[in-house]
Amino acid sequence: MTTIEFRKDLFADERVDDLKQIGKPTVRQDILGHVTGRSPYYDDHLFDGLLHMRCVRSPHHHARIRSIDTSAAERMPGVRRIVMPSDVPHNINTLLSLINFGRDDEPLLSHTKVSYRGEPVCAVIADTERQARAAIAAVRVDWEVLPHVLDVEEALEPDAPVVNEEYPNNTFDYHERYDHQKLRFGDIGAGFAQADRVIEGRYQMSPIEQAPLETCGAIAAPETNDRFVCYTSTQALFFSLGTTAKLLDIASSRLHFVGGTVGGGFGGKVDSIVEPMATLGAVLTGRPVKFMWDRPEEMQVGAPRGGERWYIKDGVMNDGRIVARSFTGFFDCGAYTRLSSYAIIKATGHLPGPYTIPNVASNVYCVYTNRTPATAMRGFGITGVDFAIESHMDKVAEAVGMDPVELRILNAYRDGDMKAHRRLAKNTALIECCQVAADKAGWRIGPQFAAASSLSDGGGDRALIGETVTDQEGRIGERRQRRIPFAPSERGTGRIAAGTAGEAVSAARPQRDDMQPEPERIGHKVSAADPERPAQPAAPPAPAAPPPQAPQPAQATPPPVYEPQAPAEPPAPQSPPPAQPEPYRPSEPFQRGVKRPGASRFISGTRRR
Amino acid sequence: MLSVETFETIEEAAGAVGERSRFMAGGTLLMVAVNYGNQGFDRIVRTSDRRLGEISNAGDRVHIGAGVTMAKVAASRDLAFLAPAARSVGGPAIRNRATVGGNLFAPHPYGDFATALLALDATVHWADGREEPIETVLQNRGQSIGLAAAVSVPRPQADEFRFLKVARVKPKGASVMALAAWLPKSAGRLENTRIAFGAMGATAARVKACEAALNGTNLDERGIEPALQAATEGLSPQDDALASGWYRREVAPIHLKRLLIPERRL
Numbered sequence A: 001m002t003t004i005e006f007r008k009d010l011f012a013d014e015r016v017d018d019l020k021q022i023g024k025p026t027v028r029q030d031i032l033g034h035v036t037g038r039s040p041y042y043d044d045h046l047f048d049g050l051l052h053m054r055c056v057r058s059p060h061h062h063a064r065i066r067s068i069d070t071s072a073a074e075r076m077p078g079v080r081r082i083v084m085p086s087d088v089p090h091n092i093n094t095l096l097s098l099i100n101f102g103r104d105d106e107p108l109l110s111h112t113k114v115s116y117r118g119e120p121v122c123a124v125i126a127d128t129e130r131q132a133r134a135a136i137a138a139v140r141v142d143w144e145v146l147p148h149v150l151d152v153e154e155a156l157e158p159d160a161p162v163v164n165e166e167y168p169n170n171t172f173d174y175h176e177r178y179d180h181q182k183l184r185f186g187d188i189g190a191g192f193a194q195a196d197r198v199i200e201g202r203y204q205m206s207p208i209e210q211a212p213l214e215t216c217g218a219i220a221a222p223e224t225n226d227r228f229v230c231y232t233s234t235q236a237l238f239f240s241l242g243t244t245a246k247l248l249d250i251a252s253s254r255l256h257f258v259g260g261t262v263g264g265g266f267g268g269k270v271d272s273i274v275e276p277m278a279t280l281g282a283v284l285t286g287r288p289v290k291f292m293w294d295r296p297e298e299m300q301v302g303a304p305r306g307g308e309r310w311y312i313k314d315g316v317m318n319d320g321r322i323v324a325r326s327f328t329g330f331f332d333c334g335a336y337t338r339l340s341s342y343a344i345i346k347a348t349g350h351l352p353g354p355y356t357i358p359n360v361a362s363n364v365y366c367v368y369t370n371r372t373p374a375t376a377m378r379g380f381g382i383t384g385v386d387f388a389i390e391s392h393m394d395k396v397a398e399a400v401g402m403d404p405v406e407l408r409i410l411n412a413y414r415d416g417d418m419k420a421h422r423r424l425a426k427n428t429a430l431i432e433c434c435q436v437a438a439d440k441a442g443w444r445i446g447p448q449f450a451a452a453s454s455l456s457d458g459g460g461d462r463a464l465i466g467e468t469v470t471d472q473e474g475r476i477g478e479r480r481q482r483r484i485p486f487a488p489s490e491r492g493t494g495r496i497a498a499g500t501a502g503e504a505v506s507a508a509r510p511q512r513d514d515m516q517p518e519p520e521r522i523g524h525k526v527s528a529a530d531p532e533r534p535a536q537p538a539a540p541p542a543p544a545a546p547p548p549q550a551p552q553p554a555q556a557t558p559p560p561v562y563e564p565q566a567p568a569e570p571p572a573p574q575s576p577p578p579a580q581p582e583p584y585r586p587s588e589p590f591q592r593g594v595k596r597p598g599a600s601r602f603i604s605g606t607r608r609r
Numbered sequence B: 001m002l003s004v005e006t007f008e009t010i011e012e013a014a015g016a017v018g019e020r021s022r023f024m025a026g027g028t029l030l031m032v033a034v035n036y037g038n039q040g041f042d043r044i045v046r047t048s049d050r051r052l053g054e055i056s057n058a059g060d061r062v063h064i065g066a067g068v069t070m071a072k073v074a075a076s077r078d079l080a081f082l083a084p085a086a087r088s089v090g091g092p093a094i095r096n097r098a099t100v101g102g103n104l105f106a107p108h109p110y111g112d113f114a115t116a117l118l119a120l121d122a123t124v125h126w127a128d129g130r131e132e133p134i135e136t137v138l139q140n141r142g143q144s145i146g147l148a149a150a151v152s153v154p155r156p157q158a159d160e161f162r163f164l165k166v167a168r169v170k171p172k173g174a175s176v177m178a179l180a181a182w183l184p185k186s187a188g189r190l191e192n193t194r195i196a197f198g199a200m201g202a203t204a205a206r207v208k209a210c211e212a213a214l215n216g217t218n219l220d221e222r223g224i225e226p227a228l229q230a231a232t233e234g235l236s237p238q239d240d241a242l243a244s245g246w247y248r249r250e251v252a253p254i255h256l257k258r259l260l261i262p263e264r265r266l
Ligand SMILES: Cc1cc2nc3c(=O)[nH]c(=O)nc-3n(C[C@H](O)[C@H](O)[C@H](O)COP(=O)(O)OP(=O)(O)OC[C@H]3O[C@@H](n4cnc5c(N)ncnc54)[C@H](O)[C@@H]3O)c2cc1C
Pocket: B022, B023, B024, B025, B026, B027, B028, B029, B030, B031, B032, B066, B067, B088, B089, B090, B091, B094, B097, B098, B099, B100, B101, B102, B103, B104, B105, B106, B109, B110, B111, B112, B113, B146, B147, B148, B149, B172, B173, B174, B175
């Protein structure tokens, strides 16, 4: 067994050290159930007359559906119901609509075309899983195969096939203006001009399936009081409930969702597809219905961590200081948005990594391709670009002939430094991590690097925000007309005065006062910009404020937009984004105080009790 | 619907196996097919015949019932020479169910035990009484409908038989390749050598060019060199999630050398 060494000495004055758990043996709260095989998973709930649902899926990356013939399947033994796209009451959604981000772009069952291999077009509900499989095999779909695109950069060619009709330029629309998320801090053009050398690299990460032992699934059944109960493997119970309410156009008060033990999630059980499917089955048949992916489905249609491609360009001085860094990032979000658009916001907030670099710019694209939609996985939005950044740091170290650990310490951010998203860095610890890691590995670093500290030499000049150069390249739709560079412009057309900080946006107030966190009970220092307290002068912005270019909540005032002084106007975008559709409203108003739900009359027990 | 039928004797079971039915031995592969909704069959045939689970000596050969499990082989004193091959199959739970007969029909990359049997020139005893060399059984796999009742193998001298499994995940991973060699000697030189590779093609297969190159030589670095050159002649290894065919071909001679001249490990 390895022993963990805690270096609590390093930041002793930053944290109230009254934590009692870490470093001591402790029994995980769910471990007894796991090792004795008694943890109840959703599939351990037994229902009388359980029906089984399976999907007919596309064998093509991209195809139009000419027709679907289910007549043979309907006559197969045990078949109770064929579920067509028209059976889905509100057959269009985007996962993040629950937080008002992005436009509805994905049907639960596709009716006109499919955009990735494995996309479902209809489903069969039968008495046994075997019968459902046999009936699925008997459904005839007349496909018109369309050209497809599987590579992020090819998808941005002017003549690339349109993957997702809601975003016809194959990119998510950021801030109703650009086909990518921009970050501009300082002047990379000037930084590269000043640098002794410019070092470029290209990094790429393939999609990764979370590969849970328990595949995604749910069982839904009618309950008393005209409600439906749904036992699910979800990682995001209320997300799944809200999504189901929307897709099925049903008041959320009529849904009783039961989660619990998740048989491995890692981000792959957020997408809320199995719950609306199973609940729809229960609504249509009045019987308990199970919808569970088998292993091939989990691998083929279960949303993975998306593939990413990054280009990094650094302007570096001969002594190893990085004076400018430019990123061009592509997230392969697959055929539908799911969570990738938001992962990019997080990735952008992280740039340029844990380093203080005076000039930073990035363009990050959320690209639609004919691949399985991507979703969350551990280190959401950050893992891919961190791989790119750290690989590039090694490349830079080699190019300038420096020790890679020393290069990192030299460029590391320190407390009080300004980050590229215009927030002051605090609780930084890269230097200490490098020092401890080098020490443990027996890796020698020079005395000045061994003596460096995150707590000293930060701030001052390093807290200043330089004059920032802006541009208007990459308007929505522009790329459909002509090829334009993907990388951030090095000759911007606009200027933002030095010292311009982002506008603080206070976090939404909690619904009830007793939900306000009490700083004394959190164990670490919290920002003084809490709306409850008087703001101290020069306090950093409130913690929940998004970076300047992050999406704004619907009601908030739009962020200040910096227009260039007098550049020629770029050509009007070819396809302006369609007006935001009416926000979703359930058919029946949400009711509080419904009677306590009665147990489903179908449930007959739980396995392994 | 899927039905399960159990028969008292192997002969009756053999008679019941036909189209759209499968014989079930340990079920380690068959039950996966059932659980994953394989629509290729709707009858499962079993037998409770005890003869299937017996190990017996007959002269210089050992008879192993087709229903003998890997765990039982590994524990059998008469089959000590086959214990390394049996222990290389799956983990303990799999070995408690996986049978010798099932291993003959396990698709790529499985069939580690069959690789050992092939190097030992085993004979397959069919339920209808026919006997057939394992080599043609493997070659004609897929067409031959019939139930194997037992296999019989000669008992090799100590150190004449060697087995090596190459896997990425230890100790339970599936084979990148399996190697088995029967190396009888006469007057200090190799004679009637048999070399078999598993997971280097659709089924376990011998490499006759390699065997020929070994016959008449000593087991030393120079002596085996021509055999290493010919290590993969006639094999057509496939690409799969574990390794590419190219990689398998590249590393096969290295593993063969390790099998023939075991390195001394500190
Ligand atoms: C997790 C896991 C790990 C595994 N690891 C390995 C491994 O490391 N090495 C390896 O070689 N294999 C491995 N296997 C595959 C398999 O377990 C073994 O090959 C095993 O020997 C198959 O035997 P069985 O009795 O379980 O076959 P079954 O599943 O019962 O049958 C398999 C097939 O053989 C046919 N069959 C069975 N017996 C006979 C007979 N007597 N006559 C005619 N046909 C017959 C069946 O009809 C069926 O088509 C693994 C399997 C799993 C699930």
